[in-house]
């Protein structure tokens with residue numbers, strides 16, 4: 001039985017670029033705000049190419065050993081256990097490191113030899129040096145919008161990757177995506193996307209991040225399930241954005257003038 005391919009609506013030529021990167025054994029960097037489709041894109045491409053996908057959500061405690069593996073105690077013995085990156089290199093597949101800039105600095109040390117033409121993963125602890133097979137691909141993502149200088153990728157790391165920039169799709173395309181995801185008719189989705197675009201204009205002034213495509217999908221799904229538009233907008237598109245009463249009032253004002 002073939003596994004179904006996660007639905008992904010292409011915005012530009014990113015699917016072809018991904019295929020080219022895979023064929024040419026080049027690593028890929030996806031940049032863009034949270035909730036705009038990066039993870040969905042990678043799972044879609046992995047399924048299309050018939051490759052296993054190892055996804056790691058990076059966080060500030062994530063170390064190189066979390067990716068490569070470690071010795072674990074098992075029934076009195078210490079047994080080496082591969083981490084997700086090592087498994088992808090040993091068995092072939094895509095390793096996707098989501099929000100890679102969050103990870104500890106030692107992670108870049110294991111990524112460098114994998115992202116140049118050697119394509120090797122040295123495992124100091126086991127003494128192995130694994131050569132990545134042709135069907136191994138490394139994909140990383142990050143959100144440049146956070147503007148955290150401490151947490152941007154160093155040129156020596158980023159210049160090892162091909163890059164694709166993701167952004168929220170234009171009105172009609174985003175409407176189609178959300179209608180497809182939620183089952184709500186396009187004519188009822190469109191005003192939600194218009195509202196989201198208005199709220200996105202406030203990014204940088206009062207908001208760190210604009211409304212993601214993911215949140216509009218939540219909102220449309222709630223409406224489809226019978227919730228009133230006002231309540232769905234409040235819970236899916238306002239509350240998740242801010243804790244500040246003044247900012248929330250400003251957002252609600254945008255809702256009042258837009259709807």
Ligand code: ADP
Pocket residue numbers: 007008009010011033034035036037038039040041177181213214217
């Ligand atoms: P990111 O990884 O950028 O944070 P996700 O890939 O998790 O975001 O996207 C969030 C949700 O938005 C997805 O689960 C999907 O419902 C929807 N989505 C966003 N962009 C697309 C797209 N181009 N095609 C299909 N669904 C999309």
